[in-house]
Amino acid sequence: MSFFVVVSLIMGAIFAPLLAPYDPFDPATLNLMNGFTGPLTPNQFTQDVFVLGTDDQGRDVLSTILFGMRISLFVGFSAVFLAMILGVILGLLAGYIGGWLDAVIMRVADVQLTFPSILVAMLIFGIAKGVTPAEFRDQVAIWVLILAIGLSDWVQFARVVRGATLVERQKEYVQAAQLIGRANLAVMLKHILPNVLNPVLVIATISLALAIIAEATLSFLGVGAPPTKPSLGTLIRIGQEYMFSGEWWILFFPAITLLALALSINLLGDWLRDALNPRLR
Amino acid sequence: MQLTHSKKTLRTMLLTAAVSAVAISSVSAETLRWARAGDSLTLDPHAQNEGPTHTLAHQIYEPLIIRDMSGQFQAALATDWAPSPDDPNVWVFNLREGVTYHDGAAFTAEDVVFSIGRAQSENSNMKELLNSIVEVRAVDDLTVEMVTDGPNPILPSNLTNLFMMDSGWAESNGVVEVQDVEGGETTFAATNANGTGAYKLVSREPDVRTVLTQNENYWGIGQFPLEVTEIIYTPIQNAATRVAALLSGEVDFIQDVPVQDLDRVANTDGLIVKTAPQNRVIFFGMNMGAADIANDNVDGANPLADVRVRRAMNMAINRDAIQQVVMRGQSQPAGMIAPPFVNGWTAEMDGSVSTDIDAARALMAEAGYGDGFSIQLDCPNDRYINDEAICQAAVGMMAQIGITVNLDAKPKAQHFPLITNGETDFYMLGWGVPTYDSEYIFNFLTHTRGEDRGSWNGTGYSNPEMDAMIQSLASETDLSARNATIQAIWDDVQEQQLYLPIHHQVLNWGMSDAVGIDVSPEDDPKFKFFTMN
Numbered sequence: 001m002s003f004f005v006v007v008s009l010i011m012g013a014i015f016a017p018l019l020a021p022y023d024p025f026d027p028a029t030l031n032l033m034n035g036f037t038g039p040l041t042p043n044q045f046t047q048d049v050f051v052l053g054t055d056d057q058g059r060d061v062l063s064t065i066l067f068g069m070r071i072s073l074f075v076g077f078s079a080v081f082l083a084m085i086l087g088v089i090l091g092l093l094a095g096y097i098g099g100w101l102d103a104v105i106m107r108v109a110d111v112q113l114t115f116p117s118i119l120v121a122m123l124i125f126g127i128a129k130g131v132t133p134a135e136f137r138d139q140v141a142i143w144v145l146i147l148a149i150g151l152s153d154w155v156q157f158a159r160v161v162r163g164a165t166l167v168e169r170q171k172e173y174v175q176a177a178q179l180i181g182r183a184n185l186a187v188m189l190k191h192i193l194p195n196v197l198n199p200v201l202v203i204a205t206i207s208l209a210l211a212i213i214a215e216a217t218l219s220f221l222g223v224g225a226p227p228t229k230p231s232l233g234t235l236i237r238i239g240q241e242y243m244f245s246g247e248w249w250i251l252f253f254p255a256i257t258l259l260a261l262a263l264s265i266n267l268l269g270d271w272l273r274d275a276l277n278p279r280l281r
Numbered sequence: 282m283q284l285t286h287s288k289k290t291l292r293t294m295l296l297t298a299a300v301s302a303v304a305i306s307s308v309s310a311e312t313l314r315w316a317r318a319g320d321s322l323t324l325d326p327h328a329q330n331e332g333p334t335h336t337l338a339h340q341i342y343e344p345l346i347i348r349d350m351s352g353q354f355q356a357a358l359a360t361d362w363a364p365s366p367d368d369p370n371v372w373v374f375n376l377r378e379g380v381t382y383h384d385g386a387a388f389t390a391e392d393v394v395f396s397i398g399r400a401q402s403e404n405s406n407m408k409e410l411l412n413s414i415v416e417v418r419a420v421d422d423l424t425v426e427m428v429t430d431g432p433n434p435i436l437p438s439n440l441t442n443l444f445m446m447d448s449g450w451a452e453s454n455g456v457v458e459v460q461d462v463e464g465g466e467t468t469f470a471a472t473n474a475n476g477t478g479a480y481k482l483v484s485r486e487p488d489v490r491t492v493l494t495q496n497e498n499y500w501g502i503g504q505f506p507l508e509v510t511e512i513i514y515t516p517i518q519n520a521a522t523r524v525a526a527l528l529s530g531e532v533d534f535i536q537d538v539p540v541q542d543l544d545r546v547a548n549t550d551g552l553i554v555k556t557a558p559q560n561r562v563i564f565f566g567m568n569m570g571a572a573d574i575a576n577d578n579v580d581g582a583n584p585l586a587d588v589r590v591r592r593a594m595n596m597a598i599n600r601d602a603i604q605q606v607v608m609r610g611q612s613q614p615a616g617m618i619a620p621p622f623v624n625g626w627t628a629e630m631d632g633s634v635s636t637d638i639d640a641a642r643a644l645m646a647e648a649g650y651g652d653g654f655s656i657q658l659d660c661p662n663d664r665y666i667n668d669e670a671i672c673q674a675a676v677g678m679m680a681q682i683g684i685t686v687n688l689d690a691k692p693k694a695q696h697f698p699l700i701t702n703g704e705t706d707f708y709m710l711g712w713g714v715p716t717y718d719s720e721y722i723f724n725f726l727t728h729t730r731g732e733d734r735g736s737w738n739g740t741g742y743s744n745p746e747m748d749a750m751i752q753s754l755a756s757e758t759d760l761s762a763r764n765a766t767i768q769a770i771w772d773d774v775q776e777q778q779l780y781l782p783i784h785h786q787v788l789n790w791g792m793s794d795a796v797g798i799d800v801s802p803e804d805d806p807k808f809k810f811f812t813m814n
Contacts, residue, residue, distance in 0.1 A: 026680070027680035030677040031602075032599060032603065032607070032678075035606035035607070045605070056606075056607070056670055057670070057674060058606070058677075138687045226687075226688065227669070227673055227688065227690070228673065228688055240521050241519075241539070241541070242521075242541055243521050244521060244524050244545050245542050245544075247541070
């Protein structure tokens with residue numbers, strides 16, 4: 001079930017340009033007069049009808065959700081990928097080489113764990129915004145988000161990989177590989193890495209849901225995706241302004257999409273964990 | 282053992298009594314909990330000429346003359362004023378007797394001399410209002426003469442936001458110099474206040490909470506309602522949160538009910554909405570003075586320097602759509618940057634421009650920008666009604682004539698310095714006119730930026746002929762000649778399309794029905810006039 005939901009949402013996002021009736025990211029196509037149209041009710045000025053209604057700028061909510069989900073998923077996947085690469089490399093190094101390198105990496109990780117990751121992400125985002133020239137800010141906002149969330153998320157990967165590496169390092173096959181003179185790098189990548197990947201995959205799935213929520217949180221706080229290229233979080237931020245005035249659809253549909261996306265990815269992660277756990281098999 | 286126990290009980294009882302006393306006093310009817318989107322930028326009364334900053338200052342400090350809640354002159358620290366019978370270049374002010382500052386010092390003519398001088402000094406943001414004054418003389422303790430560089434019939438209307446500071450307090454606290462806000466300076470006067478006003482500062486956390494309490498030695502006791510004894514001011518930027526605070530009874534008075542929530546508030550028992558047109562126009566400014574602008578994709582040229590581009594942008598703005606959808610009818614589309622309250626305003630110039638995308642595109646092509654260009658729009662998000670939504674709508678409208686707009690919306694505390702420092706190429710600004718005269722607009726917004734004038738002119742526009750006309754306004758005594766000059770300046774402003782007017786704001790004050798006050802056109806509640814049931 002959760003697999004089905006995830007796949008259909010991801011498909012929806014991938015094929016958004018084909019599925020969406022409008023292109024919400026092209027401001028030239030917007031007609032402000034279509035603003036605040038309710039779901040399936042004709043607009044009072046233009047008589048246009050929108051399945052899920054429009055937001056305050058006259059953007060079709062359905063199209064905006066599909067395109068917004070692309071941003072959310074793209075940021076989520078890329079950020080987790082970045083965090084995973086970073087975490088696995090540092091974790092392997094810390095666990096395999098040990099000594100002072102281990103101490104340095106893990107103390108940095110401990111320090112970062114004491115900050116809420118959203119705070120770290122906001123810090124990185126703020127610095128990046130300050131150093132990018134204004135004309136590129138909108139284009140790089142997405143990459144900055146990825147960097148911010150990725151850098152705030154690597155610690156979990158590093159800790160798990162380090163722990164698993166410490167265990168694997170003692171095993172005979174590693175010692176055998178060392179004895180026949182294989183280089184450290186080869187031992188790490190060819191022998192240890194495949195054996196520590198299972199927990200990494202589980203964490204990656206759960207982190208994906210967290211990263212999507214982190215992106216939505218940042219955008220909700222107004223420091224993420226720009227309002228002219230809204231992601232799900234930006235849409236929710238716009239929508240909550242109109243909570244009291246009865247324009248519920250601007251908030252409701254993006255929120256329910258985010259909920260479905262995060263929940264189903266989480267359930268998928270749970271299932272993956274059970275499936276990969278030999279003791280439960 | 283027994284003893285400690287009873288001690289403990291006693292302490293608990295005392296504590297409970299104290300807590301309930303606090304609870305009782307905080308629900309007392311005279312406390313007014315006030316919220317609006319943004320905070321005052323500084324407590325230094327001469328550092329920022331900005332609406333919310335003056336509004337807070339008006340509770341604590343006083344000028345010689347104020348405008349009451351309907352916009353009429355009222356004597357404040359001066360009891361009466363008139364041109365000198367002997368010299369047409371001199372205004373004589375008689376000061377109120379027996380007025381003291383919150384710290385007990387007496388208010389005298391010396392303080393007026395000091396305060397006007399301070400407001401004319403380099404860092405002051407109030408200079409434009411005072412540039413006709415060449416000398417301020419203390420004749421005696423309660424009489425002041427202001428000498429102007431020519432007869433200035435409208436001088437009193439320039440003084441309604443010019444607050445009087447105690448010279449002794451300023452000297453002993455090292456705040457004789459005005460705070461340099463653009464330079465990021467903070468001073469004692471920016472965080473502390475000592476005025477003669479009806480309310481004293483109790484505590485202040487910028488952007489969080491400011492508490493004022495009534496001045497028990499206020500000279501106006503018995504003359505004003507003064508039914509509000511304590512004011513708790515909480516800026517709440519988020520519109521939905523602000524309305525929720527009013528609906529839940531957490532605040533009693535908000536100055537900016539979001540237009541989408543007017544019905545909801547008006548239909549709630551115990552709450553009322555009062556509406557009135559505001560003396561304020563909202564518009565976009567463009568940096569046309571620079572040879573090349575920083576945040577665009579055109580190298581070696583400034584597209585905004587071409588009047589055809591500016592006119593095309595003006596034609597691309599669909600003011601009716603903004604009024605009907607973004608403002609839900611709560612605005613009046615504008616064709617000039619003066620509100621109808623102002624001398625110099627005409628219905629003809631203000632007749633809003635019709636949107637014509639084809640003609641705008643043709644103008645763009647004629648100017649050599651048929652393929653458009655990209656530019657950054659700087660916009661505040663806690664100052665004007667739906668400011669960010671208007672800017673977003675403008676992004677779409679500009680896109681229709683090929684201009685790609687990158688929107689950067691931020692709090693006014695970061696936005697306004699961009700304009701006063703000349704660091705923005707395309708920006709939103711709103712301008713209220715406390716003097717009710719066009720000269721004020723010209724002095725701040727169209728005169729060449731320099732020592733004494735043009736501090737809010739972010740356009741880089743500089744026209745010596747216009748500057749000469751503006752400077753002549755201060756001393757022109759023939760009102761019809763003066764009005765003819767005003768019209769001539771407006772013709773230039775309109776011809777050159779110096780600004781892109783959007784609309785005149787409509788004010789919506791939401792309040793508990795216990796609060797009795799009418800909306801003032803300048804959006805500056807003065808709480809001494811409020812009644813509380």
